Amino acid sequence: MNMNNTKKSRILVIDDEISITSSLKRTLELSEYQCDTANCGRDALRKLRAENTFDLIITDIRLPDISGIEILDIVRRKYPFLPVIVITGFASIESTKEAIRKGALDYLPKPFTSGALISAVKQALRSSTKRCQYKDLYQIVYQSTSMEDIMDMVTRVGRTESTILITGESGTGKELVARAIHRNSRRSTQQFVTVNSGAIPEGLLESELFGHVKGAFTGAITTSHGRFHVADGGSLFLDEVGNMSLAMQVKLLRVLQDGEFSPVGSSDVVKTDVRLVAATNINLEQAISSKTFREDLYYRLNVIEIHIPPLRQRLDDIIPLSEFFLSRLAGSEHSRKLTLSSSVVSALLSYHWPGNVRELENTMERASVLCNSEQVELHDLPDRITCSKEDFPDLTPTAELVNLDSLLSSIEKHYITNALKKSGGNKTSTANMLGLKRTTLLARMKHYNIQKDKGNSQDE
Ligand SMILES: Nc1ncnc2c1ncn2[C@@H]1O[C@H](COP(=O)(O)OP(=O)(O)OP(=O)(O)O)[C@@H](O)[C@H]1O
Ligand SMILES: [Mg+2]
The missing domain is CATH 1.10.8.60 (Helicase, Ruva Protein; domain 3)
Structure with missing residues (x-):
């Protein structure tokens, strides 16, 4: 991937009409891009294999041999970081949708102006450069627009001092995003300190966060600094904040409101300059209604919320x-x-x-x-x-003859069987899940000889 601005970005343009590829090539070269062309899918794949140095692909969907959608499929598997823009003819809304679903970054409906082409190219190269930077700098990899929005947010909030609440299921990358926020902030040369409030026993959490003085409790044989002290000038990542006791929540609120705390066993007031990034995989609004989480703390933490969707x-x-x-x-x-x-x-x-x-x-x-x-x-x-x-066919077209009707039937049968399993045999919800009328579902089940589930169906 070309991240060096002085080097020209290389674009591969694929279209079966030579007049189109040469006119696009001219337009792109006038805008200082390097451009190579291919007039069929095979030629395009050969060029991709031979020189894996393209920064962007622009492909027509309808090609004589391999369709643009198949090219997308192959690119996604072999060159997952290479952005693709598809060119679509009129009346191909379905294939445009499919292309976007399969990972095309953007689409250009025909006919389009040179201005629209160049602006789509710029936008695609900009987002893919950003993706590469996040991958190289923070080991964060993404392609989805929802993650792209999150990373834009990371860049923006990095420059502020606001407290941030990162929400999302376990394993979605909350800590990784918190680290990226820290490294994007003016505090990046200082410490990024993490505390997992869920993993530390209740009795120890206060001393872990705020430190303690000698003799504060049995076993406190020396004075010890807490994480807020260590993180001074930097950022503190407070994981699983939803698991904190109400008593600890009050103490945390004080730090957030006044920037000060007292070590356990001491009445001294210690000032701290810490940027707090909290994370939770539980729904804090629900915790507020069940009175296990303080509403005032929630509003203090949730100045900016970043929600990471599940994979x-x-x-x-x-x-x-x-x-x-x-x-x-x-x-x-x-x-x-x-x-x-x-x-x-x-x-x-x-x-x-x-x-x-x-x-x-x-x-x-x-x-x-x-x-x-x-x-x-x-x-x-x-x-x-x-x-x-197990019984799902491989959808990659091969050189062998395929009977499309029987392939589509087997997919339909597979989906109906699995949807029935998922809904515990309930035909009304299966029909809803598949966007079918109940009678249509019953007819297809009969047609494919799908056994009625004897499970907990409520609508037999
Ligand atoms: N976008 C991503 N790119 C690369 N690696 C990722 C990405 N998202 C998550 N990971 C990896 O997945 C693992 C889990 O991520 P992380 O610990 O940040 O999740 P989490 O939301 O904090 O999970 P938990 O709620 O269980 O604490 C880590 O090894 C992390 O490096
Ligand atoms: Mg985590």
Whole structure:
């Protein structure tokens, strides 16, 4: 990836019409970009393989041999950090949607002006440069627009002194984002101190945060500084803040309001200059209504809230993250960088990732240990990730003849069976889940001979 402004960005333009590729090439070169062209999918893939130095791809969706959507698929697997803009003809809303779902960064509906082209190119290169910087500097990898918004926020709040509350399920990257905020702030040369309020026993937390004087409690044989003292001038990351006792919440509120605290066993008032970043994976608003969390503290903490969505809601991040973990592992104890088979890609994208990015990281580590070839296959993944995919066909077109109708039928059957399982056999909710009328669902179940679930169906 070209991050050096003095070097021209390289763009590969793919379209079957030579007049289009040459006019786009002219426009891009006039704007100081380097441009290469391909007039069919195979040629494009050959160029990509031969010189993996492109910074951006612009591709038509309709190509004579391999469609732009397939090119997107391949790019996503092999070059997950390479941005793609698709060019779409009129009346191809469906394929545009599909392209965006498959990770295209942007689309240009035909006909478009040179101005629209250049502005889309600039925007795409800007976001991908930012992605690379976050990857290189903070080891944060993303492709989704929701993470892109979060990283924009990280850049903006880094410059402020506001207290920040990061919310999100376990393993979504809250601590990683907190570190990035610190490193983006004027405090970056000072300490980033973390405290996990959930992991420290209640009786010790106060002394851990504020320190204690000699003799403050049994075992306090010397005076000790707390984390607020250590973090002075820097940032303090307070993890699992939702688990703090009400008594501790009052003490924390004092630091936030007055910037001061007293060590345990002392009446001295100590001033501190700390930027607080708190995190929680519980819903603090609910905790407030159940009176386990103070409302005034919540408003103090929640000056700016950053919510990190679960991984299952940002599918675009799954493959780039997997590739990133595999290359990081290859750089350490394992020497070869593994690739993902297309059935593994489908399995990773269909799984619901309750443990979020941490679970994905562990899955890749396990796969790299088990894998005995160059490519991670389904059997290198744990059963929980693959079990619902057992009878699911591989969707990558091969050179073999495929009967599209029977392929689509098997997908339909698979979805209905799984949706039925998910809803415990309840046909009304299965029909809702699949956007079908109940009668249509029943007809298709009959057609595919899908057994009625004998589970806890309430609408038999
Ligand atoms: N966007 C990302 N890019 C790269 N690695 C990530 C990303 N998000 C999370 N990780 C990795 O996933 C793991 C979990 O992240 P982190 O500890 O920040 O999550 P968390 O939300 O604080 O989890 P918990 O709620 O369990 O404390 C870490 O190893 C982290 O490096
Ligand atoms: Mg954490």
